Amino acid sequence: FFFQAEDGIRDFCLSRGLGDVYKRQLKNLGNINEEQVLDWALKRVTREPKITSMKDPSIRNCHFLFNLLETIDPRVINFSLVTPGISPEQIQQNAKYVISVAMKMGIRTFIEWEDIKEVNPRMILTFLTDIYKFVNNPQPKQ
Numbered sequence: 001f002f003f004q005a006e007d008g009i010r011d012f013c014l015s016r017g018l019g020d021v022y023k024r025q026l027k028n029l030g031n032i033n034e035e036q037v038l039d040w041a042l043k044r045v046t047r048e049p050k051i052t053s054m055k056d057p058s059i060r061n062c063h064f065l066f067n068l069l070e071t072i073d074p075r076v077i078n079f080s081l082v083t084p085g086i087s088p089e090q091i092q093q094n095a096k097y098v099i100s101v102a103m104k105m106g107i108r109t110f111i112e113w114e115d116i117k118e119v120n121p122r123m124i125l126t127f128l129t130d131i132y133k134f135v136n137n138p139q140p141k142q
Contacts, residue, residue: 037128044071054121054128061085062094062116065127069101072135077101091117102127107134 034054042050045067049058058064062085070077081097083090095113102109109130115123 032132034125037125037132040132041068041128044068046071054124055119057119059119059124060091060095060117062091062098065098065116066094066101068128068131069098069105072131073105076105088117102131105134107131 038051038054041064045064047067049061049063049067051059051064063082066077066079066082081093083093085091085094092113095116098116099109099111099113107130109127111123111127111130114120115127
């Protein structure tokens, strides 16, 4: 049995699950779309590096994502742990750390560090959407 979804994932259960998450994220946003989420993030981040789209390869080093999270709570990121994000090991370290910081802040997300390393645009959108929802609809900490 061979299955490959439109997102390129060959595992039926995994693909369906991620597809459901992606569709739910966009549905829960209501009248806002991908471009508006990106514009929102770009307006919040005032320093370089900036990204041009969800497919921008510079997302890989996570510096834009760290800068976005810093606009929400500047105290939560220890920038001495952030690497230049050039080597595969540095990219992995930054990606794991940015997800950890987001979760520590209370942002519920489904992104994996591999999604950032591979610049998976759907999962990058999902991550930015999770951050957007956290900022605009804060949930009480449990």
